[in-house]
Amino acid sequence: MKVFNWQLNRKMDYKYPEKRPKRQAAYIFDTNKCIACQTCTLACKNAWTSGKGQEYMFWNNVETKPWGFYPLAWDVNLLDKLGSQKWNGSTYAGKTVFEAAPEGEEILGWRPELEDYSYPNVGEDEVSKQINQGDHITGTHMSWMFYLPRICNHCTYPACLAACPRKAIYKRDEDGIVLVDQSRCQGHQECVRACPYKKTFFRETTTRTEKCIACYPAVEQGYQPQCVQNCIGKIRLFSFKGSPTAPKADNPIDYLVHIKKIALPLYPQYGLEPNVYYIPPIHVPETFLKQMFGPGAMAAVEAYRNAKNDPTLSGLLTLFGCTDRIVHSFKVQGDIKSGTCSGYDEHGKELVSVPITEPITVRKPYDPQRKVFRLSVT
Secondary structure: OEEEEOOOOEEEEOOOOOOOOOOEEEEEEEHHHOOOOOHHHHHHHHHHOOOOOOOOOOOOEEEEEOOOOOOOOOOHHHHHHHOOOOEEOOEEOOOOOOOOOOOOOOOOOOOOOHHHHOOOOOOOOOOOOOOOOOOOOOOOOOOOOEEEEEOOOOOOOOHHHHHOOOOOEEEOOOOOOEEEOOOOOOOOOHHHHHOOOOOEEEEOOOOEEEEOOOOHHHHOOOEOOHHHHOOOOOOEEEEEEOOOOOOOOOOHHHHHHHHOOOOEEOOHHHOOOOOEEEEOOOOOOHHHHHHHHOOOHHHHHHHHHHHHHOHHHHHHHHHOOOOOEOOOEEEEEOOOOOOEEEEEOOOOOEEEEEEOOOOOOOOOOEEOOOOEEOOOOO
């Protein structure tokens, strides 16, 4: 069947008819602020994957690019199999994983070996190339790395759902969250083979597949998921994305994804229309960013660099991590220096209001009142 994928700007092949949920759960991750503290990883693991048979399961993980992978080679393996991934402007001219499927298969995929899951910290903090003695930054970074947080993308066109022979995987109409019906799953692991992001996991103790559930019990109560709430760097935002054809300017996800176009999908060329969006790192070569985030990567970088001149964008970025509740709409008042950004719930009730520019107090080294020097001025 033919369905429209707005991230590819064209129709593509998919097993089932196009059917978008009433609203789509979505995340935005700011890679420029991630410090790979793995607090999100531990929060998720403590909440959902601390049982027997789940030891290797990381529904959330943070990798160091370009050399980090969990499981090993999860993306480069498939990128190689997919072949040419040419873009004509904003239109993808290559094949998706559904269109590049070999004869007899519905999806181009691969299933990792058990050992591929044995190295969750491979490539951690390793830069793109060797730094020699005497090297120094002269402008553009010669050697670079960045942290890439990853979870299930709760895709609009999930490969795991299309691949499941038992129809055990389904996408909720009320919020677009993708779940596995444990009573129907029989552990065929076709979803593991099909998911290009490798975010479905087989549990040998139950012979069933498990995956990120977007903390839907919390979401149903109006709270953001665990990985978002516990993020120390305040790099994450969870809310609901509106229609790609009718975005709302006061919707935080719509504004960053559809209006400002500063947050981009991960490997859109796969064709799944993922719903986790990334603000690309500003110090990484253009070719690498385009392969990972699509043709809009450099425009997103420039928009992010210019945020200091944009009160609305700066205000919304400041709102990240400032409330555990789901922000359905936002409003910026004032300018960069003295303005505020407020977030509201689905009923229009204010949840939080933060200054766009945080106040700074400079303490002098000498305290005349106490007649002492401050050893610490923090």
